Amino acid sequence: MSKTISPDTLTAQVAQVIQAAGSSAAEAQTVASNLVMANLSGHDSHGVGMVPRYVDAVLEGGLKPNTGAKATVDIGTMLALDGQRGYGQVVGEEAMQMGIARARQHGSCIMTVGNSHHLGRIGHFAEMAVAEGLVSMHFVNVLSRPVVAPFGGGDGRFGTNPCCIGVPLKGQEPFVLDFATSRQAQGKMRVAHNKGERVPEGTLIDELGRPTTDPGVVVVPQSNGLFGALMTFGEHKGYGMAVACELLGGALSGGGTWHRPADQSRVVLNGMLTVLIDPAKLGTQQSFEQEALAFVDWLRQGPAGQGHEKVRIAGEPERAARVARGTAGIVVDDQTWAEIVEAGRKVGCAVAD
DSSP states (O other): OEEEEOHHHHHHHHHHHHHHTTOOHHHHHHHHHHHHHHHHTTOGGGSGGGHHHHHHHHHHTSSOTTOOOEEEEEOSSEEEEEOTTOOHHHHHHHHHHHHHHHHHHHSEEEEEEEEEEOOOOTHHHHHHHHTTTOEEEEEEEEESSOOEEOTTOSSOOBOOOOEEEEEEETTEEEEEEEEOSBSSOHHHHHHHHHHTOOOOTTSEEOTTSOEEOOGGGGTSOOTTSOOOEEEBTTTHHHHHHHHHHIIIIIIITTSOOOOSOOOOOOOOEEEEEEEEEOHHHHTOHHHHHHHHHHHHHHHHTSOOOTTOSSOOOTTHHHHHHHHHHHHHOEEEEHHHHHHHHHHHHHTTOOOOO
């Protein structure tokens, strides 16, 4: 079973819980709006279902409300930031605002963010950049219980480690590529588990390293107390990209990499390397705009493959989902809603049913 909630109502309810957990009204609104936008974009894995984990992380002391990004290095073209374990939705936006300003001034900015709590949907930050006419590239690692197995491995050794690239297209909606290096995001396993659904073959291995379609193996401890693991996309190729995200988003940012046994902590920390480029300052603005549009048009002129209506580019599915869900409302399964209500109870907030 499930319930359908309007985006505005859901945002207000989530903000109420986040504020009760210690955030200012402004911070709670930023976090809630970001989470609901993920749901609107079709990415329920990064949406309001994260609220229970955030509340637990605050109560544990690993997530620090009302804490922003602190610059430790700022030479204009290079910027290093410490997220100070603040909400990633807040830290990430502050970081992007700083990086965008410097890229507009200098033509580019290489920026690292370490020690941020869960940044959420990385595509949001790419959308901030392309709205200013900038190209952006993001490499992110995840410091939490390792849920993804290396290619050829039999247990989880790292996180879903997303990669994101945003490219503005003159007069058109941008190209925004945002993907986990696992075959599916961990949050999608939580959503499927809560709905009682199975997942595609080749997505998971169980706690003994055997293929399975049961998402519960990475959501709840199994009979031996261990968890299963997600598999990377594209076998060794996704694995290689995941390692690159760990080295760039984790090691290079100063936020650190994962190399210890798992614990029961609910905290999710991210490190991110971001590269921002202003094509106008690169001297290729005109040819960039022309060639980017020519290539995208070339793709779209191709015939649709079997089972598809047309050729699309990254970013289009999310924008279509926003239109559809903005009208129809956001569907939240009963288990996820019960977890949100319970999270509110933990911080003395009664969420209206």
